[in-house]
Every structure is written in structure tokens, then in C-alpha cells.
Amino acid sequence: MPRPIARSLLAVFLFLSGVVAPWSTQAYVGRCARCGSAVDVDAFRYERTEAITATGAIVPAEAAAKPGTERGTRVEIKLDKGGKRVIHVHGDPRIYKGDRVRLYRDRIELL
Numbered sequence: 001m002p003r004p005i006a007r008s009l010l011a012v013f014l015f016l017s018g019v020v021a022p023w024s025t026q027a028y029v030g031r032c033a034r035c036g037s038a039v040d041v042d043a044f045r046y047e048r049t050e051a052i053t054a055t056g057a058i059v060p061a062e063a064a065a066k067p068g069t070e071r072g073t074r075v076e077i078k079l080d081k082g083g084k085r086v087i088h089v090h091g092d093p094r095i096y097k098g099d100r101v102r103l104y105r106d107r108i109e110l111l
Contacts (some may be wrong), residue, residue: 033081034103035111040076041097044088045069075108077101 047069073089087106095101100111 029038032102033083035078036079036085036101036103037076038072038075038095038097038099038101039078039083041095042074043092044074075101077103077108079103 070090071092072096073091073093075087075089075093075095077085077087079085085103087103087108089095089108093108095108095110102109102111
């Protein structure tokens with residue numbers, strides 16, 4: 001094989017290995033449609049309007065003698081595939097800004 005052809009084939013191979021391989025393999029490593037990063041985490045308080053009794057019945061909070069405020073966390077998540085979701089979690093889930101999370105409907109799992 002003549003030298004100019006061998007050099008041009010080598011140049012094409014090096015170019016394609018540097019451009020195509022990272023684009024096809026590294027672009028989606030660690031990504032999923034339901035994964036993302038917590039962009040904003042805010043605590044909030046809300047009044048409980050309903051309570052669950054020992055038998056499992058849902059009654060107004062005043063009837064269950066458990067009025068008052070509850071604590072929750074609002075988490076804004078930027079998804080890997082694009083878009084944002086805002087999830088309100090009751091209690092303190094210990095999710096901080098920048099944490100990697102995965103969503104299952106309205107449930108959050110830390111990665």
C-alpha cells in the first residue's frame with residue numbers, strides 16, 4: 001500500500017476514534033430518563049387537614065385530635081434528559097442541593 005494512502009487511512013481512523021467513540025459511548029454514561037440533580041431544596045410548613053386513625057380511616061384533623069402544622073420539603077429536580085420536576089416530600093428526606101436522585105412517580109431515591 002502506498003504511503004500517502006496509509007497515512008490518510010491512519011488520519012481518518014484517528015479522527016473517527018476521537019470523534020465518534022466519545023459521542024456514542026460517553027454521552028449517556030450514568031444517565032437515565034428518571035435521573036437528575038436536585039437544583040433547589042426548600043423547607044416548608046403546612047397545616048394538616050386530614051389524619052389517619054388507628055383503624056386506617058381518614059378523618060378531619062380536628063376530629064382525630066391532631067391539629068397543627070407539619071414540615072415538608074420542596075425539591076426541584078433537573079432531569080438528565082431535559083425538563084424539571086418539582087416534588088413535595090413530607091418530612092425531612094435529607095436531600096441537599098446538588099444530590100443525584102432518581103424519581104419513581106412522586107418518590108425520590110438518592111443515588
